[in-house]
């Protein structure tokens with residue numbers, strides 16, 4: 001017994017975390033009060049972190065020693081005695097000038113012990129990490145928009161310059177074809193006409209890939225239908241699109257439409273690559289201030305928690321798709337939700353505001 005007591009004493013003296021022992025005055029049936037807490041003992045770590053000397057505080061009232069203390073530090077002492085179990089709290093301590101985490105333990109004879117953990121450095125790096133995450137998200141949003149701007153710029157250059165020149169060239173070739181020319185020249189003009197027609201059609205599909213014009217002309221739904229048709233039908237996957245909310249009433253920014261279009265493309269490719277589905281449904285719901293696009297398949301499903309939460313692992317082992325969808329949506333105030341039971345299909349739903357906070361395309 002004596003030896004055990006000795007070990008506890010050594011532990012108390014040497015442990016790196018501050019520990020304080022308190023006594024709360026009053027009858028055991030009474031609800032304890034913060035002004036009745038008195039110091040019984042503190043360890044050297046407490047003296048060091050709180051910058052006080054033990055003999056100056058032992059026996060003194062808590063509020064006399066720490067008149068400016070935040071309420072939580074005395075409340076946990078009182079609450080652990082009142083409730084009879086450990087109580088946890090954390091926060092900035094002005095007196096210590098540190099960010100502390102504390103656990104209060106109730107002891108017999110209206111005593112309580114509080115062990116403090118100095119989490120100042122942890123808090124600073126956690127805050128810095130959160131700031132960095134915010135910055136990264138803002139950057140991701142910026143990247144998405146500037147990627148779209150660049151695509152648009154290339155697409156409109158292709159259309160206005162190269163496309164225009166090709167059409168002029170085709171017209172000239174057709175004029176020539178009507179003339180009375182030697183057979184080998186006519187044959188070559190015929191070949192050139194065909195080649196020019198091919199170039200025009202290729203540049204049109206390139207322009208479409210770069211910046212789907214349907215998005216601007218007729219809106220998101222037909223663009224998604226065209227996308228599903230071109231991606232899913234060649235794979236023999238049946239598809240349909242269901243939509244709620246009138247387009248005229250709840251109009252999304254162009255930039256939002258483009259972002260959702262590109263992400264839906266990734267989800268359709270996922271369904272093709274990973275799900276083995278026979279059927280895919282695209283759901284587009286518009287409401288006040290908000291738009292949701294979901295892709296639902298009847299394939300093998302997957303463990304969504306793994307794909308989204310353990311991003312580093314997901315990236316190392318698998319792709320970047322879902323992770324980047326989540327990051328980019330969060331950056332514009334949206335979110336992604338995955339509902340999937342392995343073996344029973346998957347639904348990935350993307351929601352975001354109809355309008356971009358910081359403007360859209362240039």
Ligand SMILES: Nc1ncnc2c1ncn2[C@@H]1O[C@H](COP(=O)(O)OP(=O)(O)O)[C@@H](O)[C@H]1O
Pocket residue numbers: 270271273274275297299300301302307318319320321322323346
């Ligand atoms: N519709 C789906 N059906 C089944 N598994 C899926 C589906 N979508 C995604 N997955 C699983 O989640 C993983 C991560 O997807 P993603 O982030 O898009 O990366 P990638 O497509 O490059 O593998 C995929 O590798 C796959 O295992």
Ligand SMILES: [Mg+2]
Pocket residue numbers: 266269270319320321322
């Ligand atoms: Mg993918």
